[in-house]
Amino acid sequence: MSARTKQNSAFSALFTPKLVTVLREGYGFDAFKADLISGLTVAIIALPLSMAIAIASGVPPERGLYTAIVGGFLVSLLGGSRFQIGGPAGAFIVLVFATVQVHGVEGLLLATFLSGFFLLAVGFLRLGTFIKYVPYPVTVGFTSGIAVIILASQLKDLFGLTLAGGEPGPFIPKLKALAEAAPSFNLAALLVAAGSIAIIVGLRRIRPGWPGFLIAVICATLAAWLFDLPVETIGTRFGGIPQMLPAPHLPDLSLDKIIAVLPAALSFTLLGGIESLLSAVVADSMTGRRHRSNCELVAQGVANIGSALFGGICVTGTIARTAANVRAGARGPVSGMLHSLFLLAFMLVAAPLARFIPLAALAGILAVVAWNMAEKHQFAALLRSSRGDAVVLLITFLLVVFRDLTEGILVGFGLGALLFLHRMSEAVRVEHGIASITDRPDNGEEPYAPDIATDDTVVVYRISGAFFFGAAAAVGAALDRIGGKPRAYVIDISSVLMLDSTAAATIEGFARKARQAEASVYLVGANPQIRKLLRTHGLRPPHLRFYGALKDAVAAARRQSQAS
Structure with a gap:
């Protein structure tokens, strides 16, 4: 075999989508039926969650659906994991919100578009292997920090508060503004949020297979409508959601705009790569399979480009939805593709009803997501494990909460690397x-x-x-x-x-x-x-x-x- 043939073979082995692998192995009706059921299950979970994440990110709810439909389909079509579900993720809320505040929605679309090309480069340069070297205390620190910020961002809608000057982005000013708005507290909004949380938590205990998010949203919507509760809804804030995907269009590609959003695009790339590969690893641990990390990053890159073209936000692998996909019995990437098609069907049929959904119910969903994201047991274990790990964990966590997500990851990674070198030098x-x-x-x-x-x-x-x-x-x-x-x-x-x-x-x-x-x-x-x-x-x-x-x-x- 010639050297060129060997190179082509190695390239093919690294970047062949798992969909092709599954089809080569033989894909019959039983597998399709299993993927159909799991795809529908995940779509039911993703429907309210995608809208909630979009709203928390400072953009209209339909952009979360565009992300899950277009980005999710491309991730499953081209990805290196059999079970990965792509879409908007809670981990991006902080970065997306900050980007929208500074550069507007068009700037966000451009940053997402650019991050897609960066992810393509990272994948084709075979750098995906290095992402796994992010130290565990850094991963726990930034995940827990994001959970705190997400919860803080939902306090306004959880309590139905009215902020006269808009909601600040930084953590401390946000808490101060919320405290000043305490007199505008809305009991009805709190009851809707608390009821939604209670339904989600209760169903997880007594009926874990039921779609708790969707049931909570339906119950909250019916309660708000039947009792004419004075709560803010998607309709009152956004005017509803469209019933069709928009026509694709390129974002503003002027040089000045590209330079302005470049830091945000790099942040999206870093976090997207880490989050998607962590999600793929979770799927591997649940199934005994192995994903192709560089192929997965290439798919994430294409998905972010596609999402930006259709007006969506950042796409990444979503751990909770991927795990739900595995538990629902998925056999391969067709499940993820069907999940996107089901979401498209839901949007075509039920979009007019979305305007009745109370924002307090979506805030309750994200409060549950934040609670689940906060790796409480792992956080406590790392604090007890060693002084070095505890320092890396706390510095990452505090920087993410009080400064910047990317800064927290980079500083945490640097400290983790120094700690590793110190330990290795002592072992000689x-x-x-x-x-x-x-x-x-x-x-x-x-x-x-x-x-x-x-x-x-x-x-x-x-x-x-x-x-x-x-x-x-x-x-x-x-x-x-x-x-x-x-x-x-x-x-x-x-x-x-x-x-x-x-x-x-x-x-x-x-x-x-x-x-x-x-x-x-x-x-x-x-x-x-x-x-x-x-x-x-x-x-x-x-x-x-x-x-x-x-x-x-x-x-x-x-x-x-x-x-x-």
């Missing part, structure tokens, strides 16, 4: 002496002990762990502390997990000092990659000799010391 060991001059058994590391070294002219050291820039200074200091004037040094690195250029430079510096002292250096256990790296730093015979076995290196070192 430098041991002096030899336990024996025979090879160690494969199933254990025999301890080295300085007091049983057999030859003062030959010093044996073993380095174990990850020998990288974070540990290079400590290892270099340990090597420099060698006493006496030995004629040869044997350094066993067979237990080194990885070695980088800084570590290679440290060994080169030690070898140079040894040459100045007229001593030889023997390196044991270097694999071909490490040998190649060391040679690029000038470490080759006669300045440094490579051996595969410790006994051979010690024997050669003794012969050299006796000869000199």
Whole structure:
């Protein structure tokens, strides 16, 4: 097989949509029936949720439906996960709301459009693998922070408050404005919201298979209509929703506008990639399947471009709806495609009825979503686990709530990376002496002990762990502390997990000092990659000799010391 053919085969394996894989495996009527039922189930969940997320994001409710219909269909059609459900997500509420406040809806559409191309680039450059390296405390911190912000954003509609100057975006000013608006409290709105929450929570306990969100919205709407409750509805605020998808159109692509929304687009890209791959991992854990991360990111990119063209907001994989899809018995991506078609049918048929839905009921839905998003048990466990993890968690959480979501993720990731490097550097060991001059058994590391070294002219050291820039200074200091004037040094690195250029430079510096002292250096256990790296730093015979076995290196070192 030629190299070009191998490259094409590898590309195909990475970017073939799961829909193609499912169809190749054989897709019959039973599978279609299962996907039909699961698609309808998820659509019933997504219908009120998509509108609620859109309203909380500062845009009309129909834009949430456009997102779920167009974006959700493309995610399932092209995605690298069998069960992923795409659509508007609660995690984006903060970013979308802030973007609308600064750049308006047209700016939001442009940012979503650009983020689609960025996600395409991330996928095709095969960078999706790196997104999984976001530390767990960062994930829990920003998810919990988003939950707090979502709940705060729903307090206005939960209590039926009237804000004279509009609702501020930042957390503290928002709470102050809500407190000042407390005299406008609407008991009817609170009762509708509380009733919706009670129905959702109650049904989850006694009838978990029932669509609690939709039932709560229907009951709240009927109650508001029958009793003529003085509560704000979709109709009173937005005038209802249209019955058709709009014609696709490009957003404003002027250079000035692109530059203005670029930070928002990058934030959408980062959060969208993390959220969608986390959702795919959840689906994998529930089904035992494996998703194609880079293919999934490409699909997310196409879905965001498509959503923006039809007036929708950011698309990503949605964990709760994806899990519901799996639990409903989905067999493959057809379920997600059908979920979008069902939503389109609902919009065509029932759009006029949506204007009667109380906003307090949708606020109740998002309050439940926020409660579920707040990873309370994981948050408490990380606070108890270690001081480093607790610091990363709290700083991420506080920055997300009080500063900015992207800033929280980036700072948290940076702190998590530093914490990891610190822990890895502490795991490196430098041991002096030899336990024996025979090879160690494969199933254990025999301890080295300085007091049983057999030859003062030959010093044996073993380095174990990850020998990288974070540990290079400590290892270099340990090597420099060698006493006496030995004629040869044997350094066993067979237990080194990885070695980088800084570590290679440290060994080169030690070898140079040894040459100045007229001593030889023997390196044991270097694999071909490490040998190649060391040679690029000038470490080759006669300045440094490579051996595969410790006994051979010690024997050669003794012969050299006796000869000199």
